[in-house]
Amino acid sequence: MPTAAPLSRPIMAGVVTALVGFTSSFAVVLTGLGAVGASPAQAASGLLAVSLTMGLACVVLAWRYRMPITVAWSTPGAALLAATGVVDGGWSAAVGAFLVTAALILLTALWPALGALIARIPPSIAQAMLAGVLLPLCLAPITGLVANPWGVVPVVVTWLIVARLAPRWAVPLAFVAAAVVVAVSLIQAGAPVDAGLLIPRLELTAPTFTLGALIGVALPLFIVTMASQNVPGIAIMRSFDYEVPWRPAMLVTGIGTALGATAGGHAINLAAISAALAASPDADPDPKRRWVAGVSTGISYLVLGGFSAAFAALVLLAPEAVIPAVAGLALFAAFGSSVQQAIDDPGERIPAVVTFLVAASGISLLGVSAAFWALVAGLVVRTALHAGRHRARDGG
Incomplete structure (x- = not known):
């Protein structure tokens, strides 16, 4: 009879999941929140x-359903915020949009028709919108090489070498390289670091609600969170023979998003790419024990949350272009996947291209961000092209 693997194996898988997830994209989260006025x-x-709420959500879902269910912050959502910029009403309006996003996630759990409506948005359109949002951020490593080569070259070279040898650690170790660059710059400047910056604290903001923030932030944030995180997250878990309970998962992530919103948390959702780290046989050969990895992931996120202020201080003190370069490198895989899915179907390619270009343009019309207008433009072009084909077939 084979000997069971030690329990330390799924525990360590959870720790790795949290470390990779956190260090790979926290810079994107801070960039996005700062862009909308924080x-x-x-x-x-x-x-x-978001560290606290997604950590608690991991523990609750994994423990309750004995599955390696992991929850993450919405990295595509943070990228969307970075591309959106300050909306009418400023930071408090962005917080109001986060609350509306939470309400929409909860409504998806309670009213299946809303989920079905989101599912009717062609994946090519949704992915093209996301690709357009990600493009400016993905250019940061390239522009950074010109703006601050001494700071950005070590980050890019580290990422490239590790991407060849151990891909999952490429972005985390690029962040380590960035941290070294920051430390060296601080030593050279001889500037003292305020110890108060290292103490984690929650700052609550009273929400306000503006039409521009609701349409330009809440709606696109909800769509990218559902289309790029929750739906793929379910599919990835299903590939490992786990059937995630949809309604409880949406309830937990919706409540978590609502609890974190006034403190500045934009959204949490089911993990997608990082979900495989806790759900695969590498976490534990026994599928019935992998839920321990989900709990370990959640606890690790709670611990990492205690260092959130230190990570934020690192970003604040970093030389020009260094942290944006890390954020851009973290989004390369998501950008490539979005582009591929957007243009994969030749029949959907033109609407997807229009969606991508409008989103990438960064235009703002009537106080509403480009992401919303990209969806509108893509759907209008798609409807016009498909309607013409139908008429041609009828006439033939």
Whole structure:
């Protein structure tokens, strides 16, 4: 009879899942929150809020359903915020949009028709919108090489070498390289670091609700969170023979998003890419024990949340272009996947291209961000092209 693997194996798988997930994209979260008006302290609060809520959500779902269910912050959502910029009403309006996003996630759990409506948005359109949002961020490593070569070259070279040898650690170790660059710059400058920046704290913001924030932030944030995180997350778990309970998962992530919103947390959702780290046989040969990895992931996120202020301080003190370069490298895989899915179907290619270009343009019309207008433009073009084909077939 084969000997069971030690329990330390799924525990360590959970720790690795959290470390990879956190260090790979926390810079994107801070960038996104800062772009929509958060002060450095408010952005640090938002990072702490999503760390705590997704950690608790992991523990609750994995423990309750005995599955390696992991929850993450919405990295595509943070990228969307970075591309959106400050909306009408400023930071408080962005917080109001986060609350509306939470309400929409909860509504998806309680009213299946809403989920079905989101599912009717062609994947090519949704992915093209995401690709357009990600493009400016993905250019940061390239522009950074020109703006600050001494700071950015070590980050890019580290990422490239590790991507060849151990791909899952490429971005985390690129962040380590960035941390070294920051430390060296601080030593050279001889500037003292305020110890108060290292203390994690939640800063609550009273929400306000503006039409521009609701349409330009809440709706696109909800769509990218569902289309790029929750739906793929379910599919990845299913590939390992786990059937994630949809309604409870949406209830937990919706409540978590609502709890974190006034502290600056933008959204949490089912993990997608990182979900495989806890759900695969590498976590434990016995599928019935992998839920321990889900609990370990959640506890690890709670611990990492305690260092959120330190991570935020690192971003604040970094030389020009260094942290944006790390954020851009973290999004390369997501950008490539989005582009591939957007243009994969030749019949959907033109609407997808229009969606991508509008999203990448960064235009703002009537106080509403480009992401919303990209969806509108893509759907209008798709409807016009498909309607013409139908008429041609009828006439033939």
